[in-house]
Amino acid sequence: MNVFIGLSSSTxxxxxxxxxxxxxxTILTDLNYNLICGSTELGMAKIISDIFNKKTSINxxxxxKYKNEIKDLDIxxxxxxxxxxxxxxxxxxxxxxxxxxxxxxxxxxLFGILEEIRDTNKKIILFNYNSxxxxxxxxxxxxxxxxxxxxxxxxxIRVVKNIDEFKKEVINYER
Numbered sequence: 001m002n003v004f005i006g007l008s009s010s011t012x013x014x015x016x017x018x019x020x021x022x023x024x025x026t027i028l029t030d031l032n033y034n035l036i037c038g039s040t041e042l043g044m045a046k047i048i049s050d051i052f053n054k055k056t057s058i059n060x061x062x063x064x065k066y067k068n069e070i071k072d073l074d075i076x077x078x079x080x081x082x083x084x085x086x087x088x089x090x091x092x093x094x095x096x097x098x099x100x101x102x103x104x105x106x107x108x109x110l111f112g113i114l115e116e117i118r119d120t121n122k123k124i125i126l127f128n129y130n131s132x133x134x135x136x137x138x139x140x141x142x143x144x145x146x147x148x149x150x151x152x153x154x155x156x157i158r159v160v161k162n163i164d165e166f167k168k169e170v171i172n173y174e175r
Contacts, residue, residue: 001031004036009046064079
């Protein structure tokens with residue numbers, strides 16, 4: 001099974017976020033997931049990729065403009081013409097989607113994948129660690145309430161708040 005993990009590549013985060021990445025990566029590799037990702041070099045992305053690189057496999061989907069930043073040539077990488085192309089390939093290759101705290105790129109991945117899974121049984125596990133996504137969740141719920149977002153589309157997101165909820169959701173995920 002392939003898991004896409006959307007997360008931050010920032011190197012300036014609170015250490016708790018890096019510890020979260022380590023715990024999530026360990027759980028997923030223990031379940032023999034292969035990693036689908038868009039970054040492997042910095043921050044939480046580096047921690048995750050190091051864990052997967054030791055135990056399973058990694059498929060990196062990267063925009064052509066960043067190809068000179070690839071340092072680990074042992075990782076299987078696919079160059080993409082645009083971020084839309086990259087996201088399409090990530091969507092097609094992944095069986096499960098996990099979104100950890102992140103920035104604009106992570107939000108883009110979350111909404112792009114959410115758009116694609118609307119008519120499928122696929123789910124996104126949104127890790128609301130340290131209440132990071134509270135306002136985003138409220139925004140989406142307001143969109144449902146005001147009828148801008150269909151409730152069934154919001155049901156594609158499984159929100160977890162801690163590592164125990166995450167484990168339960170991943171283990172119970174329909175394979």
